[in-house]
Every structure is written in structure tokens, then in C-alpha cells.
Amino acid sequence: MHGNLETINSIFSKGMMIAKKSIKCLAVLAIVFSSFNVFAGGGGTSEKGGQINTPEDIKGYIKHHLADSHDFTLYSYTNDAGERKHVGFPLPVIVWTSKGLKTFMSSKFHHNDDGHVVVDADGVKLAKIHSKIYELDADAEHVSFDETHHATNAHRVMDFSITKSVFGMLIAGLLLFLGFTSLAKGYKKGAIPTGVGRVLEPLVLYVRDEIARPNIGEKKYKKFMPYLLTVFFFIWILNLLGLTPIGFNVTGQIAVTMCLALFTAVIYLTNGSKDFWAHTLWMPGVPVILRPVLAVIELVGFVLIKPFSLLVRLFANITAGHFVVMSLIALMIVLKKDFGAVASTGMSVVLATFIMVIEILVAFLQAFIFTMLSALFIGMAVEEHDHDHAHNEDGTGYEDTTFI
């Protein structure tokens, strides 16, 4: 009888805990959504009521999506009065101008993206043109453009804003931190993780056993695990976030992928073994005349080509994925005239769903490939040869330079 009471009690308290947790979650969500503002904006398409009908509009819209953004817009609509409304929230703009650091909320630009709204931040006139912040020359009041639509009286400033991409990275970082610290804490309770950890642990093991160990080697892989794990999950989460309707395109920003590739390059160049540098700069076993030529080729390969291939592969795959999905959704509009609303919508939904499924795979694949190649390059750099012919026989040596 007493035991029964206890179980009931524990069930009840567990239920309370779950309830508390979900109340917490709901509260957070409520706070997030109540902070979404509805802005009235004068966007570039306002003369058509914000409708996007022509292929040019679609192209512009996709381009706008692929670029970074200074505010977080979930969706936009045009109300009955013909005003363009944006649902979302503004993000802080932090710019280094000729008069020092200036910060303000992006709502000051009123969603304008073609330089027509000029914000005066303590004597510095700033305009936003295609998601880039420009500082107007001291005497200018408005941005004037030349015929190729380049601003003539304004220059770009260093933009440290919390843009949509930075916001996405912060969210991804937070998710990573919460998820994996909970996994780490889980091990204190027992050797077998529970809850989220049960999903995360195999992934960690996967990175360790399938990516780091075979490519870097049993002796040295431990040192590089934090980087490889962080990068793998960071890219994967950002890729997946990019597939949600929230519409991040973080790993499709060339600055982001360049930073990631640069990290990999710095890591493998600073950890290069004596053998690695000896083989790169003065390749043994080839005629002396060829050695400087090979040294140049190897150096260019390691310093430029490999990081470049890393950054472009990730950037291009994710950008292409977003582009294709958005284009297929746009088929609905483009083909409406020829096939009718039902057929064009059906076709668009089927194709977009199909590509979306592939994109989920690509999201993982690109995270995997980036981490895999990082591990491979690190492995090549830290490898120590027992004798000069090792790399010709084991196949993991310099033949891989073609795999960039």
C-alpha cells in the first residue's frame, strides 16, 4: 500500500515536472512571438502591393533570400489598405563608421533595401543597399546611383551587426551548447545516456570513429576532436535550420564558409609535422630540378586550393539547394498561366518536396564532407612517415592531393 502511494507520488511529481517544463517552453515561445513586430515598410515592390509575379521579381526575391539580412522577417503581406506589412523582429545594427562605432535597431531602415531610407546615427548618414550598409559622404543627403546601380557618393562600412546569419549562428551555438552539455552531464548519472543524449551520442561516436580516427590516426586524433565535432554539428545544424521556413541561409554565406575553411587551413598548417613540411617543400625521391616546382604546387595546394575547395563546396551546395527549392516553389507562379493553378501548384509541391528530401540528405552530407576533408587534410599534415616510400604504398599520402 505504502509502495503504491510512493509510485503514485513519483508519477505525480514527474508529471508536474514535465508540466513545469512545458509551461517554461510555452512562456519562452510566447515571449519570442510577442516581440515580433509588424512593421509597415516601403519595400521595392510596394508599387505592386508586394506581389511577386514576374520571373524578374522571383529572381530578385530569391537573391534577397540568399543574401544576409539585417532584420528577422518571418513573412510579409499586404493589408487591405495597400500597406506592406512584415512580421518579424528587428536585429541590432553595429557598424564601424568614420565616426566610430554606431549601434541602432534595424527597424530604423523600415525594411528598405535600396538605399532610399537614410538613417542618421549621431551625425553619420547610413543607408542599406542590398543588405549592405553604406555610409554617405558628409555632404550628401541621398544616395545617388550610377547606371550599373552602384552608389557613387557612399562607401561600405565594417558591419558587425547581429544579422540574420549571426542570429542563426547564435541559435545554432546555443542549441549545440545545451544539447551537448546535457549529454556531458548525463554521463555523471550513468554510463548510458538518456533522452536527447541517446540521439547525440551515436553522432559523436560517428564523428570520432568514422571521420577522425581513420583520417588522422589513432595517436593524434584526440587533439583535433573538439574542432571537428564543433564544426560538424555547427554546419549540420545550420544546414538544417536553413531548410526550415524561418529561412536562414547561414552556410550559404561565403564569409561563413570562408571562415570555416580558414580555420581548417590554419589548424593543419600550424600542426604540420616535420615530414609533412619536408615532403611539401623538398619532395624526396624526385629529380632535384623538379623539387622547387613540386614545392610550389604543393604549397599552393595546401594554402590556397584546399581551403578554397572547402569553402566553395559548402557555399555552392547550400546556395544551390536554397535556389533550387525556391525556384521550384516559384514554379507555382511561373507556370500558372500555362498549366492552370492546380497543375502548377501540384507540380511545384511534388518537385519541391522531392528536392527538400534530398536537401535534408545534403545538409548532413555537406557537414560530413567538410568535417571529413578537414580531418583528411589534418591527417595528411600530422602524418609521420617511417620511410620515404610510405606515401606511395599506403595510398593515403600525396595521391590525395587530387581529391580537393
Next chain:
Amino acid sequence: MDQLLNDFSPGLFFMQMIILIVLIVLLAKFAWKPILSSLDEREEGIQNALDEAERARKEMQNLQADNDRLLKEARAERDAMMKEAREIKDKIIADAKEEASQEASKMIENAKATIKQEQQAAIAELKKNVAELSIGIAQTVVKKELASQEDQLKLVEGMLQDVTLN
């Protein structure tokens, strides 16, 4: 390429760098190190447990083999002991038999010797008696017969004939 360069945002690059460094450091300290060490520990534990089990199995096997060997040895010992006992028994019986037969033959021998002695004694007694008897007879005969010369000669002759026959 121009488009790419134009899209490149140094600010975003900088922010990404900061975020990535902070993330790597934080995660390395609070997540990856404890996770990886726990995983290593667990794998080591599993490996140890497996090794232990293997060792216990081998020990069991050894024990079993030992038992078998002991059993076999015990059995062999028992067999040997039984065999020895049987041999001892046989020997004892054989010895006893021999001793008995010896004893018997000795007794027979003794008996024979006694008999012989008795016989000789008897013969000697008999001879003595016969001699006494003969002398007595002879006395009587002599007393009676010696009346005539002829009879005396006859008697002597006859007696002599008997003596040689005897």
C-alpha cells in the same frame, strides 16, 4: 567572382570567427572533453569486462580440465590400489599354501622318520625277542635233543641252513 566578392561581408566573417572560437572553446571545455573521456572510460570498462569474462571462462575451463585430470588420477590410483591388493591377497594365499604344504610334508617326513624309528625299534625288539625266544627254544631243544649226537648235528645243520636263509 565579382558577385562573390561583393557578397563577402568582412563583418560577418569577423562575427563568425568570434562565434566559432567561443563555441569551440566552450564546447571543448563543457561538452567534448567530458563526453569523450566518458566514452573512453565506458569503452575501457566494456573492454575490461569482456577481458574479465574471457579470463573467467578460461579459468573455468582450466578448472574443469583440472577436475577431469584429478578424477582420472584418482581412478588410476584406485585401480592401482585394487590391483596391488589383489596381488597381495594372491601372494598371501600362495604363501600360506606353500607354507602349509611345507608344514605338511615336514610332518609327513617326521612321521615317516618316527615310523622308521619305531619300525627299527620294533625290529630290534623283535630280533631281541626272537633271539631270546630262539635261545629259549634252543635251550629247550638242546635240553631235549642233545640226547643223541645225530640229532644234535641235524639240528645244527638245520639251524645253520635257516641262518643263511635269514
